Amino acid sequence: MRRIVVVGASAAGLAAAETLRREGYDGTLTLIGDEPHLPYDRPPLSKQFLTGQWESGELALRPTAELDALGLDLRLGSAAAGLFPATRVVRLADGSAVPYDGLIIATGVRPRRLPGRDAHVLRTLDDALTLRDRLGPGRRLVVVGAGFLGAEAAATASALGSDVTLLEPAPVPLAAAVGTEVGRILSQAHLERGVGLRTGVMVSEVTESGVLLADGEVVEGDEVLVAIGSRPNTEWLTGSGLTVGDGVVCDAYCEAAAGVYAAGDLARWYNPLFDVSMRIEHRTNAAEQGMAAARNLLAAPQARKPFAPLPYFWSDQYDMKIQAYGYLRNHDEVAVVEGDLAERRFVVAYRVGDRLTGALAVGMPPKALRQWRQAIAVRAAWRDAVPIRP
Structure with a gap:
């Protein structure tokens, strides 16, 4: 495999490119981004950057020297416009064609x-x-x-x-x-x-x-x-033969088709930890999935590993620090397991069926979620993880 193309130059795409190099890939590595900016972090846009505490330079995901060391064929400011798996070519909006032996799609989402x-x-x-x-x-x-x-x-x-x-x-x-x-x-x-x-x-x-x-x-x-949600950037894949349904549909290895993987906000994959197909729009997941897709792209078929993460997200609102692990949606029950809701200092646990599937904390130190993270990761039964309340 001498030519790998990563489409999408944000957290997932950059993590994929770095992992490819870290795993020993020394061929041509093309990173395509529709924005003219070097890869930057998005979560601070609604917080530190919007307040003026940070300026543009502080958003950079990596210093320029570290990007240069990756030896990338960097194509910024030109969006992907078409994918042709039969000939293994990505066509860009400027009309150019980029050939590939392996492809990672990380084109993210756009606002509704x-x-x-x-x-x-x-x-x-x-x-x-x-x-x-x-x-x-x-x-x-x-x-x-x-x-x-x-x-x-x-x-x-x-x-x-x-x-x-x-x-x-x-x-x-x-x-x-x-x-x-x-x-x-x-x-x-x-x-x-x-x-x-x-x-x-x-x-x-x-x-x-x-x-x-x-x-x-x-x-x-x-x-x-x-701020009414987002749509996966999949229109450029029309006619490619890839399965698209609220994202690029992948298997547990993040593979969408032979030699084609997806990662980040637009990837819908089967997560065996929760036995469900999911698409996660969280910064941590984007980076982890970019790394997983890169490793699986390089690995022999029998050496690939399912991507089975424990999702994590955080949010800062006023003086509240919100943190959560697991898959909270479509839950059957929510239980307060520590603290008090009215004081906005608490931990709540989430149940789906007979399993603990998530935990969320507000105004608590990170260690407050440590035991819950572990319990979710080992697929703990609800009755074993959550104490019976009077």
Whole structure:
């Protein structure tokens, strides 16, 4: 294998490229990215960068010297436009063709948008730069979507002195991800900081003066940030023969087709630890999956290892540090196992069937989740892991 192409120059793609070199691959290694910037970290965009604490240079995933040492054929600012597995070629938007013997797809996701006037989204460095310039005292920001990204952005904008209105269609923000009780407690923090949180409202479109709700009301704002989820960047794979369904569908080894692997936010793979197909949009998973895909691409078929991670994510909102391990969605039960919800210092555990599948902590030290992480990793039974409550 003398030519490997990695499409996507963010956390997953860079981790894949570094792993290929670390594992001894010394052939041509092409890293393709649609943005003109060198690989950078995205989570700080809604936090340290948006507040102005960090500048662009502090977002870099690696110093330039370390990137140079990888000996990459770096193609930045040119998106992938087509994949042709029969001839093993990736076609770029500029018309050039890049041949490969092995391929790792890590093209990530893009924000969903709303009809009407263009609104802010928060995915790229350029998105964050534009929004940052529009925040501050006296500015009115409407955030559509109170998921983790919307909640973080609302918290940051509020701290900068902006007047923030946070709109959410669900009755309780984040309930689908973390449970109703936890979602309600996290939402309370917005109200205490003066953010105008409104739930159960549907936004029809973005207008010149704010947003139009489904009932005809206009919520006014100087700026509108849409944070209503994302779509995997898979359109360029149309006609490639790869299976696409809410992401690039892979097996447990992250393989999508012969010699083609996927990693990061757009990869939907079978995770044997939870016996479920999943797609994870978390920074830690992106890096781990990029490494796993690279190793499996280089390995002999019998030496490949299933990618069976214990997902981890974190979020910073106001003075709350939120951390979680496992797969929290589609849970059957949530139980408080330490601390107190009302004090916003607690650990909750999640059950699916008869198994412990996740744990989330708010306002607790990292060691508070250590035993839960281990229990999830060994597929502990719920009755053994969670004490019976009176």
